[in-house]
Amino acid sequence: MGVGMSKQRKRPSVIGRSWPWIIAAVVAVFWVFGRISGGFAFGLKAGVNLREFLIEMAMVLPPMFLLVGLFDVWVPRHLVERHAGRHAGAAAIPWMVLLATLQAGPLYAAFPFAIGLWRKGCAPRNVFIYLFAFSAMKLPMLTFEVAFLGWRFSLARTIITLLVFIPAGMAMERLLPEAYSPPEAAY
Amino acid sequence: MIVLWIITGAALIASFFADRHKTFAAAARGFQLLRGILPLLLGVLALVSLILAAVTPEMMEHVLAGRGPLPFLAAFGLGSVALIPGFIAYPLTAVFKQHGASYAVQAAFITSLMMVGILTLPIEARFFGWRVSLLRNGLALFGAFLVAAGMTWVLA
Numbered sequence: 001m002g003v004g005m006s007k008q009r010k011r012p013s014v015i016g017r018s019w020p021w022i023i024a025a026v027v028a029v030f031w032v033f034g035r036i037s038g039g040f041a042f043g044l045k046a047g048v049n050l051r052e053f054l055i056e057m058a059m060v061l062p063p064m065f066l067l068v069g070l071f072d073v074w075v076p077r078h079l080v081e082r083h084a085g086r087h088a089g090a091a092a093i094p095w096m097v098l099l100a101t102l103q104a105g106p107l108y109a110a111f112p113f114a115i116g117l118w119r120k121g122c123a124p125r126n127v128f129i130y131l132f133a134f135s136a137m138k139l140p141m142l143t144f145e146v147a148f149l150g151w152r153f154s155l156a157r158t159i160i161t162l163l164v165f166i167p168a169g170m171a172m173e174r175l176l177p178e179a180y181s182p183p184e185a186a187y
Numbered sequence: 188m189i190v191l192w193i194i195t196g197a198a199l200i201a202s203f204f205a206d207r208h209k210t211f212a213a214a215a216r217g218f219q220l221l222r223g224i225l226p227l228l229l230g231v232l233a234l235v236s237l238i239l240a241a242v243t244p245e246m247m248e249h250v251l252a253g254r255g256p257l258p259f260l261a262a263f264g265l266g267s268v269a270l271i272p273g274f275i276a277y278p279l280t281a282v283f284k285q286h287g288a289s290y291a292v293q294a295a296f297i298t299s300l301m302m303v304g305i306l307t308l309p310i311e312a313r314f315f316g317w318r319v320s321l322l323r324n325g326l327a328l329f330g331a332f333l334v335a336a337g338m339t340w341v342l343a
Contacts, residue, residue, distance in 0.1 A: 060191065063191050063195035102190065104190065141273040
């Protein structure tokens with residue numbers, strides 16, 4: 001998959017293109033109204049929520065997408081195939097977990113990287129193990145979890161989650177048709 | 188978060204010294220992908236902001252604390268729909284705990300919160316297609332149920 005391989009998508013309708021901006025504008029208007037009137041708590045709350053999401057996006061998306069770009073350009077397909085492809089063994093699992101743990105952000109930040117892996121020949125089971133690990137086993141988050149919920153809880157949850165989601169990743173591969181490949185649209 | 192920036196920065200610098208043109212191609216590729224998904228992301232997050240503003244932590248607390256299957260199911264429901272960063276989710280769960288939420292409820296909430304994303308389904312579907320996204324979320328929900336059950340069993 002080289003640069004410029006992604007097909008041009010059919011142009012969506014005006015509503016299809018503008019609804020995100022409309023909703024964002026509504027939130028902004030609510031927030032401004034809340035600031036002016038001083039009593040519109042719902043609007044203020046929505047505005048603060050959106051601001052926090054935007055900050056999180058700004059913190060996480062640029063490095064994640066740069067990594068995806070670098071991965072796309074530098075990592076050869078045979079490397080991914082050998083270590084995490086359909087015929088790679090269980091050794092791929094710690095690699096996937098390590099990769100996920102080094103990154104950061106909400107789950108949606110992991111989708112482009114996951115697709116990048118898939119397109120380079122990573123087995124679907126490993127793609128989904130990566131996704132599950134990305135969402136559930138962040139090291140920095142573990143310190144947070146320990147601080148608020150205790151060692152016993154955090155350790156038990158992390159281990160049980162791993163035990164549950166490795167088979168879940170394998171089940172995903174089984175449930176998908178052999179030749180399935182994700183849509184071209186986003187990649 | 189900082190680690191991510193450091194890793195990306197180091198990779199970028201190494202890449203730049205290895206091959207400048209490839210590095211620019213990589214950056215362009217990343218930017219192109221980001222630009223493609225940004226409007227959808229913005230729309231979904233704005234929508235989530237509105238929904239989260241309507242649901243207060245007090246309301247969540249009210250449903251999640253207590254005994255019986257109802258808080259357990261509510262934990263899955265709330266966890267699947269909500270989109271809350273970890274550094275808020277853990278303190279929030281600690282509050283539920285103080286108000287009597289069981290281990291199963293805590294684990295159900297956290298696990299479904301992290302692994303299941305109903306509201307972000309459009310984003311996921313853009314990358315993976317609807318079929319895979321629904322399948323993954325369904326499996327994640329079932330997995331979250333197993334984790335909650337396992338936590339009850341281990342910590343009881």
